[in-house]
Every structure is written in C-alpha cells, then in structure tokens.
Amino acid sequence: MSRGRAATRVKEPFVDRVFLIGVYVLLAVFLVIVLLPLWYILVSSVSSPAAVSAGKVFLWPVEFTWRGYETVLTNSKILLGFANSVFYTVVGTIVSVALTVMLAYPLSRANFVGGKFLTGAVVFTMLFAGGLIPTYLVVQELGLLDTRWALIIPKAVAVWPAILAITFFRTSVPDEVYEAARIDGASELRILWQVVLPLAKPMIAVIALMYAIVQWNSYFDALIYLRDDTLYPLQLVLRNILILNNDAGTDVAAAIERQQLANLLKYSLIVVSTVPMLIIYPFVAKYFTQGLVLGAVKG
Amino acid sequence: MANIAPTMTSPSARAAKGAATKNGPVRGAPHRPGRLARSFRQYWQLYLLVIPPVAYFVIFQYVPMANAVIAFKDYNVVDGIWGSSWAGLKHFERFFDNPMFTTVVKNTFLLSLYALIASFPIPIILALALNEIRARFFKKTVQMVTYAPYFISTVVVVSMAMLLLSPRVGIIGDFTGFFGVPAADYMAKPDFFRHIYVWTEVWQTTGYSAVIYLAALSGVDPSLYEAARMDGANRLQKIWHVDLPSILPTIVVVLILSVGSIMAVGFEKAFLLQNPLNLSQSEIIATYTYKVGLQHADFSLSTAIGLFNSVINLVLLVGVNIIAKRVTGKGLW
Numbered sequence: 207m208s209r210g211r212a213a214t215r216v217k218e219p220f221v222d223r224v225f226l227i228g229v230y231v232l233l234a235v236f237l238v239i240v241l242l243p244l245w246y247i248l249v250s251s252v253s254s255p256a257a258v259s260a261g262k263v264f265l266w267p268v269e270f271t272w273r274g275y276e277t278v279l280t281n282s283k284i285l286l287g288f289a290n291s292v293f294y295t296v297v298g299t300i301v302s303v304a305l306t307v308m309l310a311y312p313l314s315r316a317n318f319v320g321g322k323f324l325t326g327a328v329v330f331t332m333l334f335a336g337g338l339i340p341t342y343l344v345v346q347e348l349g350l351l352d353t354r355w356a357l358i359i360p361k362a363v364a365v366w367p368a369i370l371a372i373t374f375f376r377t378s379v380p381d382e383v384y385e386a387a388r389i390d391g392a393s394e395l396r397i398l399w400q401v402v403l404p405l406a407k408p409m410i411a412v413i414a415l416m417y418a419i420v421q422w423n424s425y426f427d428a429l430i431y432l433r434d435d436t437l438y439p440l441q442l443v444l445r446n447i448l449i450l451n452n453d454a455g456t457d458v459a460a461a462i463e464r465q466q467l468a469n470l471l472k473y474s475l476i477v478v479s480t481v482p483m484l485i486i487y488p489f490v491a492k493y494f495t496q497g498l499v500l501g502a503v504k505g
Numbered sequence: 506m507a508n509i510a511p512t513m514t515s516p517s518a519r520a521a522k523g524a525a526t527k528n529g530p531v532r533g534a535p536h537r538p539g540r541l542a543r544s545f546r547q548y549w550q551l552y553l554l555v556i557p558p559v560a561y562f563v564i565f566q567y568v569p570m571a572n573a574v575i576a577f578k579d580y581n582v583v584d585g586i587w588g589s590s591w592a593g594l595k596h597f598e599r600f601f602d603n604p605m606f607t608t609v610v611k612n613t614f615l616l617s618l619y620a621l622i623a624s625f626p627i628p629i630i631l632a633l634a635l636n637e638i639r640a641r642f643f644k645k646t647v648q649m650v651t652y653a654p655y656f657i658s659t660v661v662v663v664s665m666a667m668l669l670l671s672p673r674v675g676i677i678g679d680f681t682g683f684f685g686v687p688a689a690d691y692m693a694k695p696d697f698f699r700h701i702y703v704w705t706e707v708w709q710t711t712g713y714s715a716v717i718y719l720a721a722l723s724g725v726d727p728s729l730y731e732a733a734r735m736d737g738a739n740r741l742q743k744i745w746h747v748d749l750p751s752i753l754p755t756i757v758v759v760l761i762l763s764v765g766s767i768m769a770v771g772f773e774k775a776f777l778l779q780n781p782l783n784l785s786q787s788e789i790i791a792t793y794t795y796k797v798g799l800q801h802a803d804f805s806l807s808t809a810i811g812l813f814n815s816v817i818n819l820v821l822l823v824g825v826n827i828i829a830k831r832v833t834g835k836g837l838w
Binding site for chain 2: 221222225226229230232233236237239240241243244246247305306308312313315317318319324327328331333334335336338342343348360361363393394395398422423425426430441444445448469472480483484488491
C-alpha cells in the first residue's frame with residue numbers, strides 16, 4: 207500500500223515541502239482575517255447586549271437571544287427600506303440590462319455605420335464626467351428629484367458592462383448565425399431575440415448581477431436625489447441607523463437598556479442586510495468570475 | 506486611433522480616391538451611394554434599437570459635461586445655466602485661494618497613494634499562493650471566502666469597522682487591552698482615518714482583485730513548468746521565474762489603471778467614515794465637492810472643483826498610458 211503511494215507521488219524536495227506548508231499557513235491566515243469579523247458580528251447579533259458591551263463575547267454566543275432580529279424584523283422603516291431596495295434592484299436591473307443590450311448589440315455589428323464613433327463616445331464617459339452638480343441639474347430639470355426613477359434612470363447604463371456585452375457579441379456569436387438567419391429572411395430584431403439572446407444567457411447573467419450589486423449596495427444617489435424618507439433604499443436607512451446613530455428602536459424598553467439594544471440591533475441589521483447577497487453569491491460567483499475574466503482579457 | 510488617421514489621409518489613398526471619382530467606378534472600389542444610407546435601409550432596426558441608450562448617454566453624460574460650463578459662470582437659479590453671467594476663472598481662483606484647497610488635494614492624494622501601495626501587492630500574493638496548492642476543496646473555500654466581502658455594501662463595511670473599533674463594545678479594544686494598550690476612540694482620531702479606510706478596502710477587495718491574476722496564471726504554458734522542473738527549480742524559483750513574468754502584463758495593466766485614477770477617490774466610503782473630529786484628514790475632493798455644492802448650494806464653485814478634479818484624472822490616465830506604452834510597448838488603448 208504505502209509503497210504504491212510513494213511510487214505514484216513525485217517526491218518533493220524538503221525545501222518545497224516547507225514552502226508548501228508556508229503557503230497553506232498564509233492562506234489560512236487570509237481565511238481567518240476575512241472570516242473573523244463576519245463571525246464576530248454574527249455571534250454578537252445573537253448574544254445578550256450586556257455581554258457584548260462587557261466584552262465577554264468572542265467566538266461563541268453568550269446568553270443566546272433573538273431579540274435583535276425581532277426588533278429588526280418588526281421595524282417598519284427597515285422593512286420599508288428593504289422593500290424599496292428590492293424594487294430598485296429588480297426594476298433597475300431590468301432597465302439597465304435592456305438598455306445595455308440595445309446599445310451593445312448594434313455596436314457589435316460590422317454593418318452598423320458609426321459604431322466605432324459611438325463606442326468611443328461611450329468609453330470617453332469613463333474618462334471624463336460632468337460632475338456632481340451638472341448631473342444633479344439634469345435630474346432636477348427632468349423632474350426626477352424625489353421620485354423612484356431618480357435612483358434608476360441617471361445610472362441606467364454603465365460603461366464596463368456595455369464593453370463586456372459588446373465583446374461577447376463580437377467574439378461569441380459566429381458570423382454564420384447571421385448569414386443563416388438572413389437567408390431565412392429573419393429581421394434584425396428577430397435575430398437578436400430568437401438567435402443571439404439565447405446564446406448570450408451567461409453574459410446577461412453576469413451583467414445583470416453587476417447592475418444588481420451596484421443597485422443593492424448604493425446609497426449616494428438616494429442621499430442626493432431623495433428627500434421623502436418613504437422612498438429610501440435599505441442602504442440609506444442602514445446608514446442613518448448604523449452610522450448616524452439615529453435610533454430606530456426608540457419605542458422599546460427603558461432608557462438604560464436602549465443603548466445596549468441599539469447596539470444589538472446594529473449587529474442583527476448588518477446580518478439581515480448582508481445575508482441575501484452572501485446567499486446568492488456562491489451560485490453566481492462562477493459566472494461573475496468568467497465575466498470579469500472575459501472583460502479583462504479581451505476588453 | 507492615432508495610427509489610423511495618417512493612413513486615411515496619406516497621399517496615395519487620396520490619389521486612389523480621386524482616380525475613382527474621376528474615371529467612374531473602379532473594380533474593387535465601387536462607387537457607393539453613401540454607406541450609411543445603404544446600411545440604414547437594410548439594418549434600420551439596429552439604428553432604432555440604439556436610440557434609447559444613446560439618448561441616455563447624451564442626456565445623463567454629455568449634457569452634464571455641457572452644464573459644467575457653470576464653473577465659468579455665476580450660476581443662479583432664476584437665470585439658469587445659459588442665462589447666468591460669465592465669471593471667467595473666478596471660481597477656480599476661489600478654490601485655489603481657499604485654505605481647504607491644499608488640504609483636500611493633499612488628503613485625496615495621500616489616501617489614494619496609501620491605498621494603492623497597500624492594496625496592490627496583496628492580491629498578487631494571494632493569487633500566487635492559491636496557484637501553488639492542489640487541494641481543491643481548500644483552494645475553492647479560500648477563494649470563495651476571500652471573494653465574499655466584495656459583495657458587502659460600503660455602509661455595512663464601515664459600520665462593521667465602527668463596531669469593531671468602538672472603545673465601548675469593540676473587540677479590537679478588548680484585544681489591545683489584553684496587551685495593556687487601552688482602547689481608544691479610533692474613529693475620532695484623524696491619524697487613524699487613512700489606516701481604517703485603506704485596510705477595510707484591502708479586506709474587501711483582495712479576493713476580488715486576485716481573480717484577475719488567477720485567470721492570468723491559469724493561462725501559463727505548462728511546458729514552462731516542465732522546463733523549470735528539468736532545470737531543478739524549486740517552488741519559489743518557479744514562482745519567480747515562470748509565474749511572475751507570465752502575469753507581468755496583467756500586473757502592468759492593473760497598475761496603469763490604479764495610478765491613472767489616483768486622484769479619483771470615490772465619495773461613498775470617505776463620507777461614511779467622516780466625522781467632525783477627523784475632517785483634517787478625511788476631507789477629500791469628492792466629499793468637499795458634495796458639501797460645497799449640495800450643503801452650501803454654491804453650484805458654480807462645486808462644479809469648478811469637480812471639473813478641476815476631472816481634468817487632473819484625465820491628464821493622469823492619459824499620461825500614465827503614454828509612459829506605459831513607451832516602457833512596455835503596451836497601453837490601455
């Protein structure tokens with residue numbers, strides 16, 4: 207047995223074995239550094255606030271409680287923010303993906319006159335921008351201020367996903383597809399809808415994910431374009447509670463306990479707002495990586 | 506772009522064109538009744554399709570560029586953008602003469618430089634280390650876990666940092682307390698702002714940035730490893746003489762991009778980490794533009810500051826690209 211194994215395995219020199227152990231240790235350190243803060247937040251979110259404040263909580267929950275989560279999940283502001291964010295993310299992603307495909311598909315076609323110019327004009331916006339106030343003035347002029355559309359339309363198309371889509375259409379759809387469709391007498395729109403888009407599903411998944419993450423995680427445009435707090439996305443609600451310390455759970459319990467509960471609420475809130483992304487992510491990470499690589503290698 | 510223009514206007518090309526129009530259609534270069542018109546007739550649906558996104562870019566990208574003209578005017582709401590009176594370079598001078606000018610430019614530059622130096626080599630090390638090991642499960646786990654923080658929002662990352670660093674409930678305080686260093690209110694200390702900003706950034710983006718190097722490493726020609734083994738190279742020598750040279754082009758591109766955007770620090774995180782106590786180091790161009798523009802409603806000054814920053818970014822990126830082309834023969838465009 208042991209002989210057979212020794213024969214199939216190439217014997218590594220001593221230096222290499224030591225080096226490899228070093229590599230494993232290094233990677234373990236990376237792992238711990240990333241996981242520890244997340245784990246600590248998770249543990250604190252289900253521990254008694256008093257124990258957390260006293261520094262008794264480290265790797266395991268102390269005096270296990272769901273109270274933080276109960277407070278979070280019954281807070282109307284947070285729930286409304288959550289619902290708003292779902293709306294912005296779903297609608298925003300659909301609008302963005304549709305516009306990006308409408309831009310990228312024609313620009314990828316050799317028959318489209320002016321494609322080079324337009325691509326240049328699109329890429330240029332990545333290098334130079336009008337700035338905060340000039341954009342704000344446009345949004346104001348269009349009457350979008352303090353409406354839901356202010357969070358969706360002004361950032362509808364991003365350059366990076368557009369480049370990705372153009373590259374994909376150009377390199378992954380063979381010319382024969384167009385020729386065959388032409389011979390069949392299909393119109394350009396039908397070619398796109400029935401032939402090209404089904405081929406482009408992985409790419410669509412990648413750019414949809416890119417847009418969805420940006421939309422779900424952003425707070426800045428809500429900060430500048432929205433006044434009405436019933437329109438606030440989750441991230442802005444989070445910022446007000448977590449960073450500005452605007453109490454969300456004021457109607458609960460006595461004054462001494464309130465500060466502690468506020469902290470417990472913070473831990474739970476971080477978990478609740480982060481978990482959706484972290485649950486979805488492992489399933490889509492593969493596509494995301496592919497997309498990133500595609501864009502980087504060919505873009 | 507630069508090498509297309511000369512060939513198009515070169516004398517021979519012009520001569521050929523002239524000949525074609527004089528002597529009627531020439532074989533191989535038929536006289537066309539306008540390429541655009543023909544393409545349009547046959548592919549009009551493509552042109553139809555492109556209208557909405559082009560409208561988006563015109564309205565939300567190019568109109569703001571035109572609106573930036575208010576940097577040279579005394580903007581007021583009544584007269585609007587085009588009706589307001591010209592002010593020349595007044596608002597730029599106001600910015601340059603303001604004591605905040607040196608503060609925000611210095612803060613932006615130092616923050617960015619620190620972030621670049623700290624966050625540039627670590628993903629490369631992670632990628633090289635991941636590339637060494639063959640244990641698939643462990644490799645996948647490390648990759649997945651280190652990648653995950655990228656999906657966490659800035660608001661959450663900042664509030665996590667605030668909780669962990671808090672003198673009252675933070676674990677960092679407990680940890681340093683164990684070694685006899687009492688917990689401090691790190692958030693309130695200007696000197697800690699950059700460290701917090703940069704190291705949370707590293708925590709959040711290392712796994713993501715490593716992906717690109719991993720992709721480059723997976724494309725290394727296996728025969729190079731074979732040759733290295735024949736020469737008796739150990740693992741470290743293989744990394745040094747095979748892996749690193751192979752991913753050097755990728756490293757250069759990433760470096761160009763980072764250096765080119767060194768004055769383009771984003772607003773979101775710095776603004777969240779700011780408080781009145783650490784402003785002396787945390788006020789950067791982006792946050793200052795926001796405050797001048799939307800909190801003090803000085804639209805012209807804010808636009809001037811933004812424009813100043815945009816121009817610097819553009820010059821930096823173009824400049825770095827030219828240098829990179831000279832040195833390595835490869836640039837971004």
